[in-house]
Amino acid sequence: MAEVGTKKRWMPIVLGLSLAVNLAVIAAVSGAALRHKNYDKGRQHVDKGGAIYMRALPHETRREIFGKLRENKRNIGINPAEMLDILKHVPFDVDAATRVLNAQNDAGLQRVQAVTGAWLTEITEMSVKERDAYAGRLQELLEQREERRKEKAASRK
Structure with a gap:
């Protein structure tokens, strides 16, 4: 028992x-x-969630931001081998697995915060005219997203 x-x-x-x-x-x-x-050649891929904010930035700006983030990526990494060792260990150590999962969650949050901070810095440094152009590109992407949703809904009927 x-x-x-x-x-x-x-x-x-x-x-x-x-x-x-x-x-x-x-x-x-x-x-x-x-x-x-493979997306239709005539269509532009529209990201979901917060990624659409990055997509609306000019291409060179995105490249700069992601280049900087790649440099810092090594400091915010995860080690899947650590979980593999825990999974192979007998008896299974729940606390160790929880620590690894929490560390992975923290690393993911740090990456999101780094992207958010980089985006906000770019927007803050824009002139009114640049921000207006950015808002226009964002509006276009949002409209494309809505159009795509309507097309998907219509194709399901």
């Missing part, structure tokens, strides 16, 4: 971690598939 109670305590944690890893793999594969999908 004691074994059954012990299994029930850690089993939801293991299942939760398994689900998190599976979702991460699905997200990575889906992201790669969408990134390399």
